[in-house]
Amino acid sequence: MEQTSTAIGLMSGTSMDGIDVALLRTDGDTVVERGPAGGFAYDAGFRDRLKQGLVDATAMTQRDQRPGSLSKLENDLTLRHAEAVAAFLQQNGLSSADIDVIGFHGQTVLHRPDDALTVQIGDGPLLARQTGIDVVWDMRANDLENGGQGAPLIPAYHAALARGAADTHGLVAPVVFVNIGGISNVTFIGAGDTLVAFDSGPGNTLIDQWVEAHAGIPYDQGGMIASEGSILPALAERYLSNSFFTATKRRSLDRNDFAPPQGRDADLADGARTLAHVTAAAILKSAGHLPERPATYIVCGGGRLNPVIMGDLASLAKQDGAAVLAAEAVGLNGDSMEAEAWAYLAVRALRQLPLTYPGTTGVRQPVSGGKHAAKPRIG
Incomplete structure (x- = not known):
C-alpha cells in the first residue's frame, strides 16, 4: 500500500x-x-x-x-x-x-x-x-x-467518497454527486467506478448577483427571500431553453456564461424564487446527458443550505424516481468537500496519478x- x-x-x-x-x-x-x-x-x-x-x-x-x-x-x-x-x-x-x-x-x-x-x-x-x-x-x-475542458476536477475525489458511502450507508446506485457552488456540476459514478462528470448549469451565482444588485446583500441566506416569491415561468424558461442544456458536447462554464435578470424582469422575491428553481431544474436537465438515470443524488456546496433549491431538486428528482440527500446525511461535509478534493488531488499529482479523464473533462486520455x-x- x-x-x-x-x-x-x-x-x-x-x-x-x-x-x-x-x-x-x-x-x-x-x-x-x-x-x-x-x-x-x-x-x-x-x-x-x-x-x-x-x-x-x-x-x-x-x-x-x-x-x-x-x-x-x-x-x-x-x-x-x-x-x-x-x-x-x-x-x-x-x-x-x-x-x-x-x-x-x-x-x-x-x-x-x-x-x-x-x-x-x-x-x-x-x-x-x-x-x-x-x-x-x-x-x-x-x-x-491535452484537449480537456479544465473542469470539473473533483470527480476523482467523488469516486473515492462514493466507495466509502456505499459501504457505510447502503446507497442505491447509480450515485450522482451534485456540487452547487457558483456553478453547479455533477459526477456520475457507475459500475466499476465509471466516471462521467460535467458542469450542469448556473448554481448560486445568479441568485447571489440578483440579491446583491437589488437588496445589497451577498446571498439569499437560507432561501429566505426566495421563499417569499413565486416562480415566473417565462423567466425560468429563458434560462432553461439555453442551448447549453441540449448540446451534445458537454462544456464547462464560467460564471459569466449566464447573466442575471434585469431589474424590470421581476421583483426581488420572485426573481430569487425563479432563479432558485432554475438552479434545481438545470441539474435535472443536465442529468439527461448521463449514461443512466441516477437513483441517488448527494448534494454538497453552498446551495444545499438553500431549502428552496433543495425542495425543488427533491421534487423534480422524485418524478424521475430518485432520492436527494444532503452530503451530511451520508456522513460527509458539504461545505469542505471542494477543499478536501484539492488536498486529495495534490497527493494524486505528486504521485503522477490521473486528475482528469475523458469522461470527466473530455481530455484525450487520463492525465x-x-x-x-x-x-x-x-x-
Missing part, C-alpha cells in the same frame, strides 16, 4: 466569499481519512477587488498575463491564503511540520475552455515560502493542454497535472 500523506486543501470558489480549508490524510487513491475543516471569509473590500479582477481578466489572451489589478491581486490573494493556513493550523493545534503538502486552487478569474485558456491567480512558490509547506497548484492547465513548489530548505 502506498504511504499516506497529510494534506491541506485550499479552495476559493466562484462565489468569491472566502477561503475553505480542509485537512485530509490520504494516499491519493483509496485511503481517505477526513480531518478538520474551516472557512475564512473575505472582507467586502477584497471581494470588490476580486470582482474587478474578473473584469481585468477579460483582456487576457495568455495564461501568464496579469493586466490591470491582477498582479497585485494575485500577491494579496496568496498572502490571504497563507494567513488562512496559519490560522487553521493554530486552531487545530498543528504546525507546518505536520503537513506534507498544500493543494492550492487559487481564484479563477477567466475560464475559456474553447480557447484552451483557464486562469487561476495564485502564487504557489510564494505560498510555499510563507507557510513553510510544499505546494501543488495550477492543476487545471495540463488537462486543457495528471499541477506544478510543485517546494518549501524553503533550512541550512
Whole structure:
C-alpha cells in the first residue's frame, strides 16, 4: 500500500466569499481519512477587488498575463491564503511540520475552455515560502493542454467518497454527486467506478448577483427571500431553453456564461424564487446527458443550505424516481468537500496519478497535472 500523506486543501470558489480549508490524510487513491475543516471569509473590500479582477481578466489572451489589478491581486490573494493556513493550523493545534503538502486552487478569474485558456491567480512558490509547506497548484492547465475542458476536477475525489458511502450507508446506485457552488456540476459514478462528470448549469451565482444588485446583500441566506416569491415561468424558461442544456458536447462554464435578470424582469422575491428553481431544474436537465438515470443524488456546496433549491431538486428528482440527500446525511461535509478534493488531488499529482479523464473533462486520455513548489530548505 502506498504511504499516506497529510494534506491541506485550499479552495476559493466562484462565489468569491472566502477561503475553505480542509485537512485530509490520504494516499491519493483509496485511503481517505477526513480531518478538520474551516472557512475564512473575505472582507467586502477584497471581494470588490476580486470582482474587478474578473473584469481585468477579460483582456487576457495568455495564461501568464496579469493586466490591470491582477498582479497585485494575485500577491494579496496568496498572502490571504497563507494567513488562512496559519490560522487553521493554530486552531487545530498543528504546525507546518505536520503537513506534507498544500493543494492550492487559487481564484479563477477567466475560464475559456474553447480557447484552451483557464486562469487561476495564485502564487504557489510564494505560498510555499510563507507557510513553510510544499505546494501543488495550477492543476487545471495540463488537462486543457491535452484537449480537456479544465473542469470539473473533483470527480476523482467523488469516486473515492462514493466507495466509502456505499459501504457505510447502503446507497442505491447509480450515485450522482451534485456540487452547487457558483456553478453547479455533477459526477456520475457507475459500475466499476465509471466516471462521467460535467458542469450542469448556473448554481448560486445568479441568485447571489440578483440579491446583491437589488437588496445589497451577498446571498439569499437560507432561501429566505426566495421563499417569499413565486416562480415566473417565462423567466425560468429563458434560462432553461439555453442551448447549453441540449448540446451534445458537454462544456464547462464560467460564471459569466449566464447573466442575471434585469431589474424590470421581476421583483426581488420572485426573481430569487425563479432563479432558485432554475438552479434545481438545470441539474435535472443536465442529468439527461448521463449514461443512466441516477437513483441517488448527494448534494454538497453552498446551495444545499438553500431549502428552496433543495425542495425543488427533491421534487423534480422524485418524478424521475430518485432520492436527494444532503452530503451530511451520508456522513460527509458539504461545505469542505471542494477543499478536501484539492488536498486529495495534490497527493494524486505528486504521485503522477490521473486528475482528469475523458469522461470527466473530455481530455484525450487520463492525465495528471499541477506544478510543485517546494518549501524553503533550512541550512
